[in-house]
Amino acid sequence: MTMAFEIFETRERALADNAAAAELTRANLRAHGARLVNLMGSPGAGKTSLLLRLIEALKPLRVGVMEADVDSDVDARTVARTGAKVIQLHTAGLCHMDADMTRRGLERLGLDGLDVVFLENIGNLVCPAEFEVGADLRLVVLSVPEGDDKPLKYPLMFRVADCLAVNKLDALPAFDFDLDALRARAAALRPEAPVFPLSAKTGEGVDALAGWLKARLGGEAT
Amino acid sequence: MTMAFEIFETRERALADNAAAAELTRANLRAHGARLVNLMGSPGAGKTSLLLRLIEALKPLRVGVMEADVDSDVDARTVARTGAKVIQLHTAGLCHMDADMTRRGLERLGLDGLDVVFLENIGNLVCPAEFEVGADLRLVVLSVPEGDDKPLKYPLMFRVADCLAVNKLDALPAFDFDLDALRARAAALRPEAPVFPLSAKTGEGVDALAGWLKARLGGEAT
Numbered sequence: 478m479t480m481a482f483e484i485f486e487t488r489e490r491a492l493a494d495n496a497a498a499a500e501l502t503r504a505n506l507r508a509h510g511a512r513l514v515n516l517m518g519s520p521g522a523g524k525t526s527l528l529l530r531l532i533e534a535l536k537p538l539r540v541g542v543m544e545a546d547v548d549s550d551v552d553a554r555t556v557a558r559t560g561a562k563v564i565q566l567h568t569a570g571l572c573h574m575d576a577d578m579t580r581r582g583l584e585r586l587g588l589d590g591l592d593v594v595f596l597e598n599i600g601n602l603v604c605p606a607e608f609e610v611g612a613d614l615r616l617v618v619l620s621v622p623e624g625d626d627k628p629l630k631y632p633l634m635f636r637v638a639d640c641l642a643v644n645k646l647d648a649l650p651a652f653d654f655d656l657d658a659l660r661a662r663a664a665a666l667r668p669e670a671p672v673f674p675l676s677a678k679t680g681e682g683v684d685a686l687a688g689w690l691k692a693r694l695g696g697e698a699t
Numbered sequence: 700m701t702m703a704f705e706i707f708e709t710r711e712r713a714l715a716d717n718a719a720a721a722e723l724t725r726a727n728l729r730a731h732g733a734r735l736v737n738l739m740g741s742p743g744a745g746k747t748s749l750l751l752r753l754i755e756a757l758k759p760l761r762v763g764v765m766e767a768d769v770d771s772d773v774d775a776r777t778v779a780r781t782g783a784k785v786i787q788l789h790t791a792g793l794c795h796m797d798a799d800m801t802r803r804g805l806e807r808l809g810l811d812g813l814d815v816v817f818l819e820n821i822g823n824l825v826c827p828a829e830f831e832v833g834a835d836l837r838l839v840v841l842s843v844p845e846g847d848d849k850p851l852k853y854p855l856m857f858r859v860a861d862c863l864a865v866n867k868l869d870a871l872p873a874f875d876f877d878l879d880a881l882r883a884r885a886a887a888l889r890p891e892a893p894v895f896p897l898s899a900k901t902g903e904g905v906d907a908l909a910g911w912l913k914a915r916l917g918g919e920a921t
Binding site: 519520521546547548549551552570572599600601602603604607620621622623624626627629630631632633645647648651652 | 741742743768769770771773774792794821822823824825826829842843844845846848849851852853854855867869870873874
């Protein structure tokens with residue numbers, strides 16, 4: 478009992494500090510004319526693979542990437558091969574990126590010459606949903622093998638999603654995944670968020686998501 | 700900076716309280732001659748599906764289940780259909796089960812007439828690894844579609860795993876998943892933990908895991 482109470486108290490204070498840090502990030506982004514996308518999803522949902530596709534598909538927008546990981550630099554090395562500007566952020570065990578870590582990451586990355594920065598958050602459907610980072614847009618990736626029931630079980634993530642990518646569509650025949658059920662469950666939590674079924678592996682459906690992102694990030698003619 | 704510091708301070712105190720609660724749970728389990736398994740893995744890894752198989756395969760051991768979820772009772776309803784004793788625990792947004800929530804859950808479930816209790820933790824490869832709950836055994840489920848690189852990115856979870864189930868083996872042909880690479884990466888973190896490739900969908904490989912669990916939980920002749 479005691480412990481749960483302590484956690485919640487800390488959480489409230491932390492969330493207030495977090496909101497202040499997010500505001501600093503928004504001002505920094507405005508000053509540089511850049512946009513920030515908070516990319517979230519389960520471990521193995523295919524966030525990095527989708528990002529590799531989007532770096533190409535969003536051109537001529539110049540994309541920078543912050544790879545947040547508990548440990549390792551596997552994803553940052555993969556992204557670096559595309560030629561995109563990338564830095565690795567280590568959260569030292571923390572299960573989400575908060576606004577202050579994001580703010581410092583953006584300072585380190587540097588916004589000059591970038592139109593859009595993707596923060597690839599820690600693979601986690603719970604904690605990252607609770608911490609705004611000052612992003613213009615929250616892109617959530619769910620993959621077919623995870624199942625169509627995830628909005629029921631992790632509702633906050635689907636409530637904060639501005640846009641939902643349903644990845645690994647190529648694997649649909651191998652799984653009992655009801656795309657219509659998923660759409661209905663996601664829409665119940667956030668009716669206005671579009672759903673993009675796609676495969677980062679084959680590239681199918683990526684252009685539709687990229688087109689929507691371009692329009693939303695206001696970079697059609699950059 | 701301030702915020703990160705606060706989080707870490709709280710975490711240390713919380714972890715000390717947590718260890719004390721875990722000790723109470725161990726004493727409670729000993730008094731009833733029951734064992735507790737902490738079942739962890741990503742969202743959609745197939746924890747519940749595997750559990751359904753294990754409830755059958757572990758017979759004559761009498762299995763009870765605590766289904767921890769941020770929200771919903773989908774999994775508890777599924778498990779209840781097997782006839783196993785089950786309760787649903789709602790973590791109200793928390794991303795992991797801690798020892799005190801587990802202790803209170805076990806009190807509510809009641810240990811009489813049970814040999815083994817499975818705590819199905821929140822789907823999350825990060826936070827649950829940090830909180831011991833007083834379990835005798837930590838069973839981690841990784842699924843093929845998540846990728847063989849997960850031990851590199853979420854090392855703590857694989858370091859605390861007493862046993863690793865690699866689920867959705869039936870989907871292996873559809874994914875670039877290197878089972879040998881996974882084994883090597885897992886072994887680098889916890890050499891003594893056995894790895895059981897299996898499919899909760901087809902049942903393949905479940906008996907090997909169940910046999911190992913029976914031996915470890917000392918219930919061969921119960």
